[in-house]
Amino acid sequence: MKLISFDALRTLHFPSTHYIKPDCYLQHDAEIESADWLLFPEYWQLNVLHYAYKKRIFPSPASYALGHDKVEMTRAFMAVAPEHVPFTLIHGNSPEKADEIWQKMPRPFVAKIPKSSMGEGVFLIESLADWHQYCLQTHVLYAQEYLPIDRDLRIVVIGDKVVGGYWRVQAENGFHNNIARGGTLLEGPLPESAVELVLKLAKTLGIDHAGFDIAMIGHYPFVLEFNRMFGTQGINKIIGDTTPMILEYLNAAMNDEDQPEDPDDPNGSTPKGRRVRKPAIAA
CATH class of the missing domain: 3.30.470.20 (ATP-grasp fold, B domain)
Incomplete structure (x- = not known):
């Protein structure tokens, strides 16, 4: 299994993994083409690696897309398991919406900056002053029920x-x-x-x-x-x-993909992770 990593620390113990600096990835077209998996790219690399190179990526594109923004993540949770999501209000930041959320949310409540992690950008709102201070820090208002x-x-x-x-x-x-x-x-x-x-x-x-x-x-x-x-x-x-655990999953996923398709299936498609180049049209 040919692996390319864009995060040397995360893949330190991976066997036979070729590391490419994220900033230089477009200079390594041949290596990327021949790889079975691309591991831990930066978020800004994802679209090119997924849509242009059409390579297998770990973590999955969904892990990147939903994990990058708490707003999109929460809405996805609401679609799949709404009964397991705390009461949440999300709106663009405006005086009207800020007042609407303040009136609707029982206090205290939690407010979040949509693109944050490690506990940063998470605030306990106990007073109107707390709420006003939070509203100055974000373009999107995210208020969630406080769980005891x-x-x-x-x-x-x-x-x-x-x-x-x-x-x-x-x-x-x-x-x-x-x-x-x-x-x-x-x-x-x-x-x-x-x-x-x-x-x-x-x-x-x-x-x-x-x-x-x-x-x-x-x-x-x-x-x-x-x-x-x-x-x-x-x-x-x-x-x-x-x-x-990761290597076991990558091997299994690749083997599942590479199972031969039914030759009589008219809907057979190119296996994922293969970029098909169209032949040049003669002049």
């Missing part, structure tokens, strides 16, 4: 499987559960209902590399978000090196 929890779950999906997870206990000096923001990692069993929800979301949306954040209210799971490039601090401790 002191911990949440990080459940990790690789390929088409949940490979593990852990609890994240809230930091003493705030309401963030993120390890990067002072949250504490806690081992423990993963509730079956949470695992089932994550698998449903991941499989329906085509997400194959993500850390899903799940809040449990009693035995009922609510999905908060997922992170395509989740931190490895807790993962390495609880699950171990994920390299073999």
Whole structure:
């Protein structure tokens, strides 16, 4: 299996992987053409690698597209499992919409900057002053029901499987559960209902590399978000090196794709990951 990586650190333990600097990728046409998989490209590379080169990409294009923006992510969750999404209001930022959200949301509530991660850009709104300060920082207003929890779950999906997870206990000096923001990692069993929800979301949306954040209210799971490039601090401790899991998935996915199609099927198509060059038309 020929692998090209655009993230040397993420693929440090991958065997026989050729690293290309993202800024130089268009200078390596032949290598990209011959690769079986392109691993961990930058977000801005995705469209060219997917639509122009038509290559297999890991994480999946859906993992990139939905993981890049909390607005698109939340709307996708609402489409697949609306009963598991906290009450959320999303609008373009205007004085009228800001006032509308303020009137509708029970307080306290959570406000988020759509393109943020690691707990950054997440605010607890307790007063009108808090709300006004948040509104000055974003073009899109994202307000979500505050859930009365002191911990949440990080459940990790690789390929088409949940490979593990852990609890994240809230930091003493705030309401963030993120390890990067002072949250504490806690081992423990993963509730079956949470695992089932994550698998449903991941499989329906085509997400194959993500850390899903799940809040449990009693035995009922609510999905908060997922992170395509989740931190490895807790993962390495609880699950171990994920390299073999990723390689197993890549091999299986490629083998499934390359199964010969029915020669009598008139709808047979070019296998994914193959760019077909049309012959030049003679003058």
